Amino acid sequence: MTDTPSDQASDAKDSQEAIRSDRLWRDDTWTARVVKNEDDEGWAVEMYKSGEAEPALVGPWTMGRDKKNPKPLDTAAFTVLIKTASEVLRRHEQQRHAALHKRFTVSTATAEISVALEIVPDEDDPYALLSAHDAFGEELAQLRVAPNFVLNRASAAAWVADDFRKPAERA
Structure with missing residues (x-):
């Protein structure tokens, strides 16, 4: 052969x-x-x-x-x-x-806050972690969101303004 x-x-x-x-x-x-x-x-x-x-x-x-x-x-x-x-x-x-890592800085009256979205493309259960850190790198909040969560300046600012409550899921 x-x-x-x-x-x-x-x-x-x-x-x-x-x-x-x-x-x-x-x-x-x-x-x-x-x-x-x-x-x-x-x-x-x-x-x-x-x-x-x-x-x-x-x-x-x-x-x-x-x-x-x-x-x-x-x-x-x-x-x-x-x-x-x-x-x-x-x-x-x-x-x-x-595509998997997005980051924006949001300025408030008292601080600059870094908001990040880390997408975890798991085959069985994809998700994303939304987190906020202060200027010194201390974590202020972290929560799990849908992998299709859209992080942009407006959504980052809205999350910070809403005291880091879980954003409403999009349909």
Whole structure:
């Protein structure tokens, strides 16, 4: 039985050995695989981080001189692909963090209060923690709210003004 290119790529992703071939490069963290682009007549490159089933980056790949086959991978290209894929993952992580963690500062007549919402995306029971802290970091209040609770300047100010009572749930 002959391995298909996807079997070979899977094997390459699972092994710890470095691979340097025209269409497959691997180090201890990343695997680059040049594949036929299903959307057109060209080629694409997929970048996989070790241990991940889905590629972190998929992009077009340059044709070789014969205009039929892909340009071979090389050290410079692999280095650029690693940098680009790492940046994509970093941006995704920043977006996820921003979606799960929100913070606003509310000024009252006597103090500045930091109001935070931390969403816990549990598969069975997602929820969020709404908390308030004074300028010294002392917790003034904390309560559990629905994960779809909308924290903005107005809702933060309203919660502080209402002496940290549980906000009404939205339907």
